[in-house]
Amino acid sequence: MARHLAPPLDAALMARVDRYVEELLVPPDRALQQGLEDAAAAGLPDIAVSPNEGKLLHLLARLVRPHRILEIGTLGAYSTTWLARALEPGGKVVTLEIDPHHAEVARRNLARAGVGEQVEVRVGPGAATLRAMIAAGERPFDVVFIDADKEGYAEYLELSLQLSRPGSVIMADNLIRGGRVLEPASPDPRVQGVREFNARLAAHPRLDSIILPILREDLDGVSISLVKA
Ligand code: SAH
Ligand code: DHB
Ligand code: MG
Numbered sequence: 001m002a003r004h005l006a007p008p009l010d011a012a013l014m015a016r017v018d019r020y021v022e023e024l025l026v027p028p029d030r031a032l033q034q035g036l037e038d039a040a041a042a043g044l045p046d047i048a049v050s051p052n053e054g055k056l057l058h059l060l061a062r063l064v065r066p067h068r069i070l071e072i073g074t075l076g077a078y079s080t081t082w083l084a085r086a087l088e089p090g091g092k093v094v095t096l097e098i099d100p101h102h103a104e105v106a107r108r109n110l111a112r113a114g115v116g117e118q119v120e121v122r123v124g125p126g127a128a129t130l131r132a133m134i135a136a137g138e139r140p141f142d143v144v145f146i147d148a149d150k151e152g153y154a155e156y157l158e159l160s161l162q163l164s165r166p167g168s169v170i171m172a173d174n175l176i177r178g179g180r181v182l183e184p185a186s187p188d189p190r191v192q193g194v195r196e197f198n199a200r201l202a203a204h205p206r207l208d209s210i211i212l213p214i215l216r217e218d219l220d221g222v223s224i225s226l227v228k229a
Pocket of ligand 3: 049
């Protein structure tokens with residue numbers, strides 16, 4: 001039986017499959033590509049979502065016909081641009097970023113991509129910004145994407161829920177971490193952060209969730225949660 005199975009999963013195969021899907025379904029995009037190049041030139045780390053994951057976030061967001069999207073962790077606004085392109089007319093993205101330099105690069109990239117008017121980049125620690133938004137009575141978001149510091153994920157989930165409504169979709173990146181999430185005793189605080197996040201996702205009475213594996217050079221994963229009443 002085993003000889004009929006596909007070759008074993010390895011990094012090169014995962015990268016080739018990822019590329020195959022990208023070449024089929026995610027056409028090259030000048031604004032997105034230039035944004036990545038400018039982010040790299042400005043010294044930002046190369047940790048944006050992949051083109052395929054960007055398209056996934058975009059498609060999932062579009063299913064909700066969103067007017068308001070919240071992102072935690074902007075970097076150079078690569079994922080932000082994919083999300084902004086999912087907005088209904090008149091809609092807006094609020095994206096939270098702790099690093100003013102990242103925010104500056106992000107604003108330039110968003111303007112070049114033609115979505116600068118629809119996106120507000122708020123600079124500051126994500127949790128404090130979310131608490132201020134809740135205190136200010138900010139209207140709920142239709143879609144939330146969590147992708148900032150992994151140690152903060154569990155708190156971002158709780159705060160995001162306070163900025164959601166039944167029917168909102170919450171997504172989060174980097175939940176598998178090359179499989180290291182399988183190690184309960186991992187000394188890596190990022191692994192511990194996503195393990196705690198994943199456990200809360202599973203236990204939360206207001207969420208119905210799945211984690212989808214994401215192929216790149218490494219195996220990772222993205223969650224999709226539907227907020228219930
Ligand atoms: N979503 C982006 C990638 C984000 S990388 C994309 O896919 O294109 C993570 C970002 O979170 C970095 O820019 C980092 O500066 C930011 N970040 C780290 N800690 C944060 C915090 N406490 N609050 C807000 N943003 C934070
Ligand atoms: C890291 C952060 C991310 O959001 C990501 O997608 C990949 C890597 C990091 O902090 O290393
Ligand atoms: Mg990420």
